[in-house]
Amino acid sequence: MDNKVLINKIIPFSSVDGPGNRTAIFLQGCNFNCKYCHNPETINICNNCGECVKFCKFNALKLKNNKINYNQNNCVNCDECIKHCKYNSSPKVIEYTVSTLVNEILKYKNFIRGITFSGGECSINHLFITQFAKEIKQYNLDVYVDTNGYIDFTSLNDFVNIVDKFMLDVKAFDRNIHKKLTGKTNETVLKNLKFLIKNNKIYEIRTVLIKEIDYFDTINYVVPLIKDTNIRYKLIKYRKYGVRKKYKNLSAISDDEIKKIIQLFPKYFNFITV
Numbered sequence: 612m613d614n615k616v617l618i619n620k621i622i623p624f625s626s627v628d629g630p631g632n633r634t635a636i637f638l639q640g641c642n643f644n645c646k647y648c649h650n651p652e653t654i655n656i657c658n659n660c661g662e663c664v665k666f667c668k669f670n671a672l673k674l675k676n677n678k679i680n681y682n683q684n685n686c687v688n689c690d691e692c693i694k695h696c697k698y699n700s701s702p703k704v705i706e707y708t709v710s711t712l713v714n715e716i717l718k719y720k721n722f723i724r725g726i727t728f729s730g731g732e733c734s735i736n737h738l739f740i741t742q743f744a745k746e747i748k749q750y751n752l753d754v755y756v757d758t759n760g761y762i763d764f765t766s767l768n769d770f771v772n773i774v775d776k777f778m779l780d781v782k783a784f785d786r787n788i789h790k791k792l793t794g795k796t797n798e799t800v801l802k803n804l805k806f807l808i809k810n811n812k813i814y815e816i817r818t819v820l821i822k823e824i825d826y827f828d829t830i831n832y833v834v835p836l837i838k839d840t841n842i843r844y845k846l847i848k849y850r851k852y853g854v855r856k857k858y859k860n861l862s863a864i865s866d867d868e869i870k871k872i873i874q875l876f877p878k879y880f881n882f883i884t885v
């Protein structure tokens with residue numbers, strides 16, 4: 612059976628989604644609801660309410676048989692539809708089968724090292740990614756997965772084996788802080804972190820640094836786990852761009868605070884990037 616997936620966006624050439632030049636594929640749908648999410652329109656699958664149609668001035672959206680019909684050729688990417696969706700969704704989503712996505716990627720094949728799946732939360736679609744990876748690897752492309760680690764990977768052998776490397780968010784070590792930030796607790800994330808390290812499957816770990824949240828606990832937990840590996844630890848300064856209005860009360864950490872982190876972990880800064 613050819614699995615299907617909803618794709619929010621494909622960036623044909625990206626240099627920030629893993630090593631080398633890569634095609635980044637953003638899947639629709641997420642199992643978290645992070646306060647600092649920069650693309651909240653990827654969180655939910657469209658419920659076809661039709662509210663956004665009237666805001667499209669370019670005849671790119673229609674409601675046909677109670678389903679949103681999106682015409683990519685007419686769309687000018689003004690994003691008025693997304694601004695007016697109250698459901699953290701987007702009507703500009705395209706369904707791909709494994710074979711249609713493989714054909715799309717083959718257009719870029721000669722210019723990329725691999726593919727990175729992101730989201731939303733792409734691991735919700737682990738069956739699709741597994742089937743796709745089996746196909747695309749025949750063309751000597753590697754497959755990376757950018758994930759929040761909420762699905763238990765320890766029981767997904769086919770998926771973990773076929774994916775070359777994971778980029779894992781460790782949003783917070785403290786269970787309650789994690790829940791406050793994302794809506795979900797973090798037991799499985801921490802279990803996946805150890806499991807993926809043990810199996811040499813992590814390329815990069817990421818933590819977003821927010822002034823109002825205690826991030827030292829998280830850094831203190833992650834660093835000893837990876838100190839004897841070649842895993843990168845990327846500390847990302849929180850930015851307000853794209854964040855929903857109701858969560859704009861969070862703020863970025865200062866340069867002084869970054870200096871403080873560097874002083875605390877000087878010998879690890881060959882693999883920590885800020």
Ligand code: SF4
Pocket residue numbers: 656657658659660661662663664679695696697698700701702
């Ligand atoms: S994108 Fe949002 S507003 Fe538009 S039909 Fe879907 S749920 Fe409704």
Ligand code: SF4
Pocket residue numbers: 666667668669670671672685686687688689690691692693703
């Ligand atoms: S982004 Fe495209 S579909 Fe949405 S309102 Fe603008 S033209 Fe219409």
